Amino acid sequence: MKKRDVIIVGGGASGICCAINLKRANKNLSVTVLEQNDKILKKLLKTGNGKCNIGNENITKDRYHNFDFFKENIPSFDIKKYFLDMGILLKKDEIGRLYPYCESASNVVDILRNEADRLKVEVITEFTVTDIKKTKLNYEIYGKENYQTNVLVLACGSIAQSHTNGYELARNLNHTVTDLKAGLTPIKVKEDVKSLQGIRIKCRAIANDFARDGEILFKENGISGILSLELSRYVSNNDKIVLDLVPNVDEKYIENFIENKAKSQRYDRDSLLIALSGMLPKMLSLLIIKKSKNIEEIVKNIKNLTLTVDSLYGFNNSQIVVGGVDIKDIYSTFESKINNNLFIIGEMLDVDGDCGGYNLYFAWLSAYICSNSIIKENFTKS
Numbered sequence: 001m002k003k004r005d006v007i008i009v010g011g012g013a014s015g016i017c018c019a020i021n022l023k024r025a026n027k028n029l030s031v032t033v034l035e036q037n038d039k040i041l042k043k044l045l046k047t048g049n050g051k052c053n054i055g056n057e058n059i060t061k062d063r064y065h066n067f068d069f070f071k072e073n074i075p076s077f078d079i080k081k082y083f084l085d086m087g088i089l090l091k092k093d094e095i096g097r098l099y100p101y102c103e104s105a106s107n108v109v110d111i112l113r114n115e116a117d118r119l120k121v122e123v124i125t126e127f128t129v130t131d132i133k134k135t136k137l138n139y140e141i142y143g144k145e146n147y148q149t150n151v152l153v154l155a156c157g158s159i160a161q162s163h164t165n166g167y168e169l170a171r172n173l174n175h176t177v178t179d180l181k182a183g184l185t186p187i188k189v190k191e192d193v194k195s196l197q198g199i200r201i202k203c204r205a206i207a208n209d210f211a212r213d214g215e216i217l218f219k220e221n222g223i224s225g226i227l228s229l230e231l232s233r234y235v236s237n238n239d240k241i242v243l244d245l246v247p248n249v250d251e252k253y254i255e256n257f258i259e260n261k262a263k264s265q266r267y268d269r270d271s272l273l274i275a276l277s278g279m280l281p282k283m284l285s286l287l288i289i290k291k292s293k294n295i296e297e298i299v300k301n302i303k304n305l306t307l308t309v310d311s312l313y314g315f316n317n318s319q320i321v322v323g324g325v326d327i328k329d330i331y332s333t334f335e336s337k338i339n340n341n342l343f344i345i346g347e348m349l350d351v352d353g354d355c356g357g358y359n360l361y362f363a364w365l366s367a368y369i370c371s372n373s374i375i376k377e378n379f380t381k382s
C-alpha cells in the first residue's frame with residue numbers, strides 16, 4: 001500500500017483548496033487528492049451560470065441552515081485576500097455577491113489547478129474511492145490502487161447534478177447521514193404557466209415561513225430564478241405560493257392606475273392590456289386578465305397571484321442537497337468526533353446556504369479551518 005501524510009477524497013472546491021492550504025503551510029507534506037472524474041473541479045465550472053459566484057460579503061448564520069456548530073461567531077476568513085493571494089481579484093455586485101472580475105468559472109478552475117500543480121499536490125483522477133477501513137494505526141483507502149494515511153479528509157460533495165458514494169463511505173465510518181432533499185431547486189406548479197415561459201420578474205414571494213423579494217423566472221411548468229430556488233427549501237407538494245408582482249405599490253394605487261388608464265376606452269381585454277402594459281410583461285398581463293372577472297380581481301391577482309406546488313425538481317436540477325453527514329458528530333475544526341484524524345468538509349455535511357455564493361463560501365471556509373487544524377494538530381511547519 002502507498003503511504004501518504006494526508007489523503008483527500010474528492011477534487012472539488014473544498015478538497016482542492018484543502019490540499020493547496022496544506023502544501024502552502026508545509027511543502028514537505030505528501031498530500032494526495034483522489035478524484036473520481038477525469039478532471040478536478042468539474043462542478044465549479046457550472047457555478048454562477050459559468051461566472052462563479054464565489055462567495056458573499058454578508059456572511060451571517062441566518063443565511064445558513066445548521067451552521068450552529070460554530071458556537072460563537074462564524075470564524076473569520078478573509079475570502080478576498082485568500083483569492084487575491086491566488087491571483088483572483090474579486091468584485092461584489094449590488095447585493096453583496098462576490099464574483100471574480102473575469103466573471104469566468106473556467107478561469108478560476110485554471111488558477112486553482114495551476115496552484116495545486118505549482119505546490120506539487122498529487123492529484124489522481126479517474127480514481128473512485130470504493131471503501132475505507134480504519135485500522136488501529138491509520139486509514140486504508142481502496143480504489144484502483146490502495147493507500148494508507150494517518151489523516152483522511154472526505155470532501156465528496158453531494159448528489160446535486162453529480163454522483164457520489166461519499167455518504168456511504170461516511171456511514172461505513174459510523175457517521176449518520178440525515179435525510180437528503182434537493183435544495184435550491186426549481187418548483188413545478190399545478191397551474192398552467194406555459195405562456196409565461198422565459199419571463200423574469202422582480203416580485204415578492206410568500207409561502208409558509210418564507211417572505212422575500214427577488215427575481216423569478218417562469219419555466220414551462222413552474223418557476224425558477226434565485227427567489228424560487230431559495231423558496232424551494234420552505235415548500236412541499238400542494239403548498240400555496242403567493243406572488244406579489246408589484247410589492248411596493250398598494251392595491252388602491254393600482255386600482256386607480258388601471259381605471260385611469262382604461263376609462264378612456266372600453267373595459268375590454270385590449271384596453272385592460274394597454275392599461276397594464278406599463279406595469280407588467282405582456283404575457284403576465286394576459287394571464288391575469290384571463291383569470292379575473294373585474295378590475296378588483298385584476299388588482300387582487302397582481303398582488304396575490306397564487307400558485308400551487310406540484311413538486312420540486314429533483315437532484316438533477318438542484319444546486320445543492322439539503323441534508324448530509326450529521327454535524328452533531330463533527331467538531332468545529334471539521335474533525336470527526338467518532339474517528340480521530342478524519343475530517344469531513346464541504347457540501348457533504350448537513351449544512352447548506354442560500355443562493356448567492358453561500359455554498360461555495362462554506363466549501364472554502366471549511367477547507368481553510370480543516371487544513372489549519374490538520375497542520376496544528378499533526379504537522380509542524382518547515
Ligand SMILES: Cc1cc2nc3c(=O)[nH]c(=O)nc-3n(C[C@H](O)[C@H](O)[C@H](O)COP(=O)(O)OP(=O)(O)OC[C@H]3O[C@@H](n4cnc5c(N)ncnc54)[C@H](O)[C@@H]3O)c2cc1C
Pocket residue numbers: 009010011012013014015034035036037040041042043044046047048049052053054055127128129130155156157158160161162163164165166318319320345346347348356357358359360361363
Ligand atoms: C449548477 C450549479 C451551480 C452552482 N452555483 C453556485 C454558485 O454560483 N455559488 C455557490 O456558492 N454555490 C453554487 N453551487 C453549489 C456549489 O457548487 C457546491 O456547494 C460546491 O461545489 C461544494 O463543494 P464541495 O467541494 O463540497 O463538492 P464538489 O465541488 O461537488 O466536489 C466533490 C468532488 O468529490 C468527487 N467525489 C465524490 N465521491 C468520490 C469518491 N468516492 N472518490 C473520488 N472522488 C469522489 C466528485 O467527483 C467531486 O469532484 C452550484 C451548484 C450547481 C450544481
